[in-house]
Amino acid sequence: MKLETRILETDILVIGGGTAGCYAAVTLSKEEKNNIIVADKANIKRSGCLAAGVNAINAYINKGYTPEDFVDYVKKEASGIIREDLVYSIAKNLNNVTKNMESIGLTILKDSQGEYVTRGKRSIKINGENIKPLLANEVNSKKNINVLNKVNIVDYIMQEDTVVGAYGFHIEENIFYIIYSKAVICTTGGASGLYKPNNPGFSKHKMWYSPFNTGAGYAMGIRAGAEMTSFEMRFIALRCKDTIAPTGTVAQGIGAKQVNANENEYVKNYGKPLTITRLYATVEENRKGQGPCYLKTKGISKEVEEELYKAYLNMAPAQTLKWIEDGYGPSMQNLEIEGTEPYIVGGHAASGYWVDVTRSTTIPGLYAAGDVAGGSPKKYVTGCFVEGEIAADAATEFIKNKKINYIGQEEINSKAIYLEGFLKDEESLFSINNVEEAMQKVMDEYAGGISKNYVFNTTRLHIASGKIEELLVISSKLRAKDMRELLQIYEVIDRLYVCKVLIVHLLFRKETRWKCYGENADYKEKDENLLKYVNSIYKDGKVQVVFRNLVKRDEVYEH
Ligand SMILES: Cc1cc2nc3c(=O)[nH]c(=O)nc-3n(C[C@H](O)[C@H](O)[C@H](O)COP(=O)(O)OP(=O)(O)OC[C@H]3O[C@@H](n4cnc5c(N)ncnc54)[C@H](O)[C@@H]3O)c2cc1C
Secondary structure: OOOEEEEEEEEEEEEOOOHHHHHHHHHHHOOOOOOEEEEOOOOHHHOHHHOOOEEEEOOOOOOOOOHHHHHHHHHHHOOOOOOHHHHHHHHOOHHHHHHHHHHOOOEEOEOOOOOEOEOOOOOEEEEEOOHHHHHHHHHHOOOOEEEEOOEEEEEEEEEOOEEEEEEEEEOOOOEEEEEEEEEEEEOOOOEOOOOOOOOOHHHOOOOOOOOOOEOHHHHHHHHHOOOEEOOOOOEOOEEEOOOOOEOHHHHOOOOOOEEOOOOOEOHHHHOOOOHHHHHHHHHHHHHOOOOOEEEOOOOOOHHHHHHHHHHHHOOOHHHHHHHHHHOOOOOOOOEEEEEOOOEEOOOOOOOEEOOOOOOEOOOOOEEEOHHHEOOOOOOHHHHHHHHHHHHHHHHHHHOOOOOOOOOOHHHHHHHHHHHHHHOOOOOOOOOHHHHHHHHHHHHHHHOOOHHHOOEEOHHHHHHHHHHHHHHHHHHOOOOOOOHHHHHHHHHHHHHHHHHHHHHHHHHHOOOOOEOOOEEEOOOOOOOHHHOEEEEEEEEOOEEEEEEEEOOOOOOOOOO
16 A cells, blocks of 8 residues: 655644643644644544543642642652652642633632632542543634644654654555654653553453553654653552542542441551552452452432532543443442553653653653653643643744754655555454554563552563563564554554563662552562662663652752
8 A cells, every 4th residue: 555645844743632732732822923733643622531521630739738738749659759840840830720721611610609629639620521622622723723633643753863843644544744843742641551451352442541542652752762761650540340430539529438348448557548558458458358349438328429420421421321220329339449450651650751841851852741751740631731831832942943854755755665564455464453462461461460460570571571572573564454553553563662661660670669550579678779760761672771860849950
């Protein structure tokens, strides 16, 4: 199959029109001279993590708290491994971006005094089913933004060490895109689908994280030699069993306690009630034969039950439907909970691009924001907005007096030939699904997945590393009969690159700093000498590790 080559030019290319990407684009558009392209593999109206909506703003500075408190909280939750400078820059702007979202139509619940209704210390309640269409409308209304929906970006166009644009393809039409730009902002979210998921077969995409965020931004950065940080801080969510719907709505929303099969509250037996402890305690109770574990909802009033139905319809409708289908709502049965497979996601944990405070990566001209950017966990929706805004302001400054740089026709041809190589009308020995399932099995069994209670050791990680290398070789021989299959091939290749880097990070953090997220059976305790960032750069086929010192709140870090 031959691809038609289409060449575009813009001032700033935003890759991924999700939470951070849309907010970045709207910020960029305020400078009238900026021409912006937003390229998204889906349609920005309902793409990424916000596709189904959210029912709370989880990062907000409520009355009585300060941005400094927020930094302290995130630091405690991450056992010290955060970029305080990044988290602080987010914390200072959380409330501004929330106001901006309210001004474009987001419904934030208010009490009789007109104050936002809080959910815990750092969260406020919203009616957020339509949060993504609201954002997308804002983007689509700007004259200087051109949105390319259904365009999957695969790699940066590099000139020496600088990014000068990106390659992509349409996922339905036979079009190969060359998009030149003076700066690029990567906002492709985190990586799901690396590990064997909770649900098999047809339901495999019923997972916590967006199944379409397959680590493309990480993989592009890895292949281009960008420095990455903290991949070994995986994120595992504690979710409602089977539907994989969030539990915060019940745990924080109505204060339901975690109980085991004997209805005993168990989290207190495992330490301070941090996010990780709630997960680890559940895994341990199950391991000891004291599961299933639940959120205790039996006995709540019919009014509260009704509220829960509505809250889940705003965000994870499957949970409401399950209760209705069962014929028993949460007032009559406790809500069973389980841990998901591990994800790599910089918005909950700290994995991603190593950036400075302007969100510039180590590659000149390339910025990263949202779940793809590392160092600042617990950023959630509003933190992604703030990062999008910061990256947009920095990119606007960066492109002043800059020209577009072009690459030679030979380089363009060779990328087109590479893509067309997958689009041959011939059977490959293995299917895309075979490779995906093999990767997930390897990661599950040898790199600390659900079946191993998230625990790994050095020997297992070395086995995983060898098998992922084999799968990378096999993946280059996959064949696609159309553009959608080409997309799927890229999704699996990108995830294999993320796995490759992740395994090296897990090997190099020779301690157990975070239960479940990074539990190394060979090094069961924390090592205070490892109060450092594990960073890596991919070069000549090898992942090279560098340790970096912690950055404090008021320090100025420069690449
Ligand atoms: C189920 C769930 C519930 C959540 N609930 C809450 C909540 O209640 N409150 C809260 O504050 N936070 C919540 N969060 C967290 C929050 O939603 C995320 O942290 C945030 O939305 C991530 O934003 P992002 O811009 O990094 O990624 P996304 O918004 O996911 O955007 C990534 C975009 O990149 C596109 N993309 C990916 N790869 C490519 C490619 N190769 N080429 C082109 N485009 C690409 C995707 O299509 C997508 O549009 C939740 C997250 C999840 C998954």
